[in-house]
Amino acid sequence: MDSKRPLILISNDDGYQAKGINELTDFLRDMADIIVVAPDGPRSGMAAAITSQLPVTLSLISQTEGVALYKCSGTPVDCIKLGLETVVPRCPDIVIGGINHGDNSAVNVHYSGTMGVVLEGCMKSIPSIGFSVCDHDPDLDFTPTRTYVRNIVAQVLKKGLPVGTCLNVNFPKYAPYKGVKVCRQTIGRWEKEWVSIPHPRGGGSNLYWLTGNFANHEPQSTDTDRWALDNGYVSITPTQIDMTAYALLDEMKGWEF
Amino acid sequence: MDSKRPLILISNDDGYQAKGINELTDFLRDMADIIVVAPDGPRSGMAAAITSQLPVTLSLISQTEGVALYKCSGTPVDCIKLGLETVVPRCPDIVIGGINHGDNSAVNVHYSGTMGVVLEGCMKSIPSIGFSVCDHDPDLDFTPTRTYVRNIVAQVLKKGLPVGTCLNVNFPKYAPYKGVKVCRQTIGRWEKEWVSIPHPRGGGSNLYWLTGNFANHEPQSTDTDRWALDNGYVSITPTQIDMTAYALLDEMKGWEF
Numbered sequence: 150m151d152s153k154r155p156l157i158l159i160s161n162d163d164g165y166q167a168k169g170i171n172e173l174t175d176f177l178r179d180m181a182d183i184i185v186v187a188p189d190g191p192r193s194g195m196a197a198a199i200t201s202q203l204p205v206t207l208s209l210i211s212q213t214e215g216v217a218l219y220k221c222s223g224t225p226v227d228c229i230k231l232g233l234e235t236v237v238p239r240c241p242d243i244v245i246g247g248i249n250h251g252d253n254s255a256v257n258v259h260y261s262g263t264m265g266v267v268l269e270g271c272m273k274s275i276p277s278i279g280f281s282v283c284d285h286d287p288d289l290d291f292t293p294t295r296t297y298v299r300n301i302v303a304q305v306l307k308k309g310l311p312v313g314t315c316l317n318v319n320f321p322k323y324a325p326y327k328g329v330k331v332c333r334q335t336i337g338r339w340e341k342e343w344v345s346i347p348h349p350r351g352g353g354s355n356l357y358w359l360t361g362n363f364a365n366h367e368p369q370s371t372d373t374d375r376w377a378l379d380n381g382y383v384s385i386t387p388t389q390i391d392m393t394a395y396a397l398l399d400e401m402k403g404w405e406f
Numbered sequence: 407m408d409s410k411r412p413l414i415l416i417s418n419d420d421g422y423q424a425k426g427i428n429e430l431t432d433f434l435r436d437m438a439d440i441i442v443v444a445p446d447g448p449r450s451g452m453a454a455a456i457t458s459q460l461p462v463t464l465s466l467i468s469q470t471e472g473v474a475l476y477k478c479s480g481t482p483v484d485c486i487k488l489g490l491e492t493v494v495p496r497c498p499d500i501v502i503g504g505i506n507h508g509d510n511s512a513v514n515v516h517y518s519g520t521m522g523v524v525l526e527g528c529m530k531s532i533p534s535i536g537f538s539v540c541d542h543d544p545d546l547d548f549t550p551t552r553t554y555v556r557n558i559v560a561q562v563l564k565k566g567l568p569v570g571t572c573l574n575v576n577f578p579k580y581a582p583y584k585g586v587k588v589c590r591q592t593i594g595r596w597e598k599e600w601v602s603i604p605h606p607r608g609g610g611s612n613l614y615w616l617t618g619n620f621a622n623h624e625p626q627s628t629d630t631d632r633w634a635l636d637n638g639y640v641s642i643t644p645t646q647i648d649m650t651a652y653a654l655l656d657e658m659k660g661w662e663f
Contacts, residue, residue, distance in 0.1 A: 196453035206611060206612070239448070394571040
């Protein structure tokens with residue numbers, strides 16, 4: 150790897166064979182050296198989970214001009230932790246999660262393995278970006294995201310990001326996009342989340358599949374990531390790892406313990 | 407269940423057989439009806455992970471006066487989602503995660519399955535509290551936490567919590583405690599996180615175990631959860647589900663896309 154070029158560490162939660170992560174690598178390979186350390190299979194919905202009970206494995210899959218690809222048996226966060234400690238020749242300039250097949254706006258930031266990647270990079274004080282498209286199609290055409298991805302990465306390479314902050318970028322399902330909105334996280338929640346069927350082996354128990362609908366509790370607010378996406382804009386939600394509720398902290402100084 | 411008593415939904419990430427969740431239930435059973443929906447085994451470090459690819463199962467283990475206990479094959483967050491949609495007779499007054507065997511202060515909030523439980527309750531607009539002790543001993547003596555747990559739960563039952571906020575309560579390893587500090591999340595990071603050994607079957611690959619040390623980047627700050635815990639105080643970190651970095655949001659309005 151050329152130590153004069155920027156270095157980007159990439160992972161995802163769809164696995165190293167997913168189209169999104171391979172498209173992302175292609176979009177960026179002329180801009181930087183790239184190391185991919187990605188799960189060996191799908192890890193959607195893994196959030197910032199870590200593998201605490203068992204060991205994980207790491208294998209080099211391919212090494213070509215400026216791009217090294219590893220698979221890891223752990224979670225998306227494990228991939229970043231292991232990549233940073235055992236693979237990279239120097240501290241990466243950026244950590245990227247994605248491109249995810251599926252929406253990571255609003256409260257999905259908490260469930261997303263892609264954003265787990267990004268939060269982990271951020272916790273290591275590396276500028277970090279998550280890219281997601283609001284479409285689960287495994288054969289999705291990522292071409293419309295290309296210019297935006299390159300532009301956002303170029304600006305973060307140039308300007309950096311404040312320590313403790315990262316970017317959660319989501320693309321609408323349908324292109325062409327109308328432009329970019331810098332947004333806040335939408336207030337809302339998932340509802341009707343379970344589909345159940347009697348266990349095929351009988352015995353009176355059920356099997357439950359997680360599904361559901363996201364209810365936007367502030368559909369009229371035009372400064373949210375869901376509004377941007379619902380109206381054809383690419384959303385960028387600046388995100389932070391400090392989850393302290395400072396207003397409540399002040400209020401609780403009056404509590405008695 | 408008595409519809410005039412408060413209702414508390416409890417889960418954890420150590421599994422329904424862990425001492426911490428059973429002690430918690432005993433501490434609170436005279437104050438409220440209790441429904442426990444907990445993982446069928448350890449799920450430490452599962453964060454807010456959800457089971458997205460496979461179905462999960464739910465089984466009633468026991469039902470005694472005012473306490474119903476269920477086990478679930480899914481993640482801590484699955485337990486809350488499934489408990490709320492299929493088990494509870496009415497909306498719980500509080501959701502509680504814990505008592506966890508292990509520290510969930512500082513950035514651990516992002517990795518913790520116990521805090522996954524709490525964030526999920528919070529996302530459903532239910533006042534939610536996580537309790538954790540900075541000690542992984544499975545036979546830990548939880549007695550010193552009892553009065554604090556009951557006091558904090560009683561105050562949250564009385565006062566509620568602002569929508570979108572929850573509490574991350576941690577107890578020091580050693581009792582007696584000096585009192586309670588309401589704190590912010592400590593800035594710091596995990597370091598030297600991997601121990602590797604050659605794979606016992608040979609072949610030149612390694613197995614990697616996640617471990618590491620937490621480095622507090624602001625040890626002199628006396629308003630953080632790590633400071634409180636290191637100095638013998640019970641820490642309460644008010645926590646929010648809105649992860650928007652508002653300062654960066656303002657700054658990025660000057661970026662060009």
